[in-house]
Amino acid sequence: xxxxxxxxxxxxxxxxxxxxxxxxxxxxxxxxxxxxxxxxxxxxxxxxxxxxxxxxxxxxxxxxxxxxxxxxxxxxxxxxxxxxxxxxxxxxxxxxxxxxxxxxxxxxxxxxxxxxxxxxxxxxxxxxxxxxxxxxxxxxxxxxxxxxxxxxxxxxxxxxxxxxxxxxxxxxxxxxxxxxxxxxxxxxxxxxxxxxxxxxxxxxxxxxxxxxxxxxx
Amino acid sequence: xxxxxxxxxxxxxxxxxxxxxxxxxxxxxxxxxxxxxxxxxxxxxxxxxxxxxxxxxxxxxxxxxxxxxxxxxxxxxxxxxxxxxxxxxxxxxxxxxxx
Numbered sequence: 325x326x327x328x329x330x331x332x333x334x335x336x337x338x339x340x341x342x343x344x345x346x347x348x349x350x351x352x353x354x355x356x357x358x359x360x361x362x363x364x365x366x367x368x369x370x371x372x373x374x375x376x377x378x379x380x381x382x383x384x385x386x387x388x389x390x391x392x393x394x395x396x397x398x399x400x401x402x403x404x405x406x407x408x409x410x411x412x413x414x415x416x417x418x419x420x421x422x423x424x425x426x427x428x429x430x431x432x433x434x435x436x437x438x439x440x441x442x443x444x445x446x447x448x449x450x451x452x453x454x455x456x457x458x459x460x461x462x463x464x465x466x467x468x469x470x471x472x473x474x475x476x477x478x479x480x481x482x483x484x485x486x487x488x489x490x491x492x493x494x495x496x497x498x499x500x501x502x503x504x505x506x507x508x509x510x511x512x513x514x515x516x517x518x519x520x521x522x523x524x525x526x527x528x529x530x531x532x533x534x535x536x537x538x539x540x541x
Numbered sequence: 542x543x544x545x546x547x548x549x550x551x552x553x554x555x556x557x558x559x560x561x562x563x564x565x566x567x568x569x570x571x572x573x574x575x576x577x578x579x580x581x582x583x584x585x586x587x588x589x590x591x592x593x594x595x596x597x598x599x600x601x602x603x604x605x606x607x608x609x610x611x612x613x614x615x616x617x618x619x620x621x622x623x624x625x626x627x628x629x630x631x632x633x634x635x636x637x638x639x640x
Contacts, residue, residue: 344601351604355611362615366622373626376573395560399586403553406594410543515596522594526587533583537567538576 378468383539401430424498552593
């Protein structure tokens with residue numbers, strides 16, 4: 325792709341118009357995602373307020389070190405991807421591709437820790453809240469703990485699905501960077517995917533204290 | 542390194558510091574209803590990610606409008622939805638069972 329000419333589709337008056345429309349479209353999508361996860365956060369407020377002791381007892385059973393490490397991993401992956409975008413803006417497709425691979429690696433590490441290690445441990449401890457197998461040490465607070473684990477599995481599961489989608493999108497950017505499709509005049513897809521990747525990070529930033537910290541203090 | 546790199550690096554370090562603060566504060570003992578204050582560092586972290594990594598300040602006006610609308614309706618959702626659990630009063634009553 326040329327470094328001096330920014331192409332655009334026929335329905336847009338300019339490349340800037342096309343880029344602005346793409347960014348606005350992604351922000352509109354993210355606004356719907358905010359409300360989607362808003363329902364989940366409201367569930368947390370309601371369930372915790374009605375079952376305080378059990379809900380907090382459930383939170384104390386979570387693996388704090390995995391949650392904290394995963395938060396650091398996601399913050400780093402957002403930083404790495406944003407660095408790749410900065411490289412793309414100066415025309416360095418190779419560095420962008422490397423940053424995408426690093427972000428993908430961090431995303432996969434997050435998923436491995438969350439689902440490979442933490443969830444499997446939760447299943448071993450009989451913390452899956454649906455059905456008669458649920459067992460919780462603090463029996464008087466079992467009801468609230470069961471509700472906590474409903475929130476935990478739905479929240480982390482939905483976030484994990486978004487992570488998988490983000491990894492696929494970042495891989496597509498890496499593939500296009502390998503083909504040198506981006507230039508200082510054309511980085512819109514890199515920007516749009518970066519917004520989504522960082523948004524998934526923000527969701528985890530909120531989920532982390534709700535799941536691991538607030539019930540512990 | 543690209544020109545924006547120092548800004549990104551500072552943001553990343555700040556995010557990790559805030560994560561440490563959040564973790565440290567969570568180890569202190571709070572009353573149950575004060576514990577939501579642990580969300581303050583998380584909100585600061587979300588703002589940094591939105592401003593520096595997602596570049597909301599560089600987005601077109603209509604995109605900033607969408608972002609603002611998303612936050613506004615989130616506040617409406619959480620605010621109205623929290624009214625019942627946060628204001629409900631429980632009265633202790635005794636029930637007399639007929640002999």
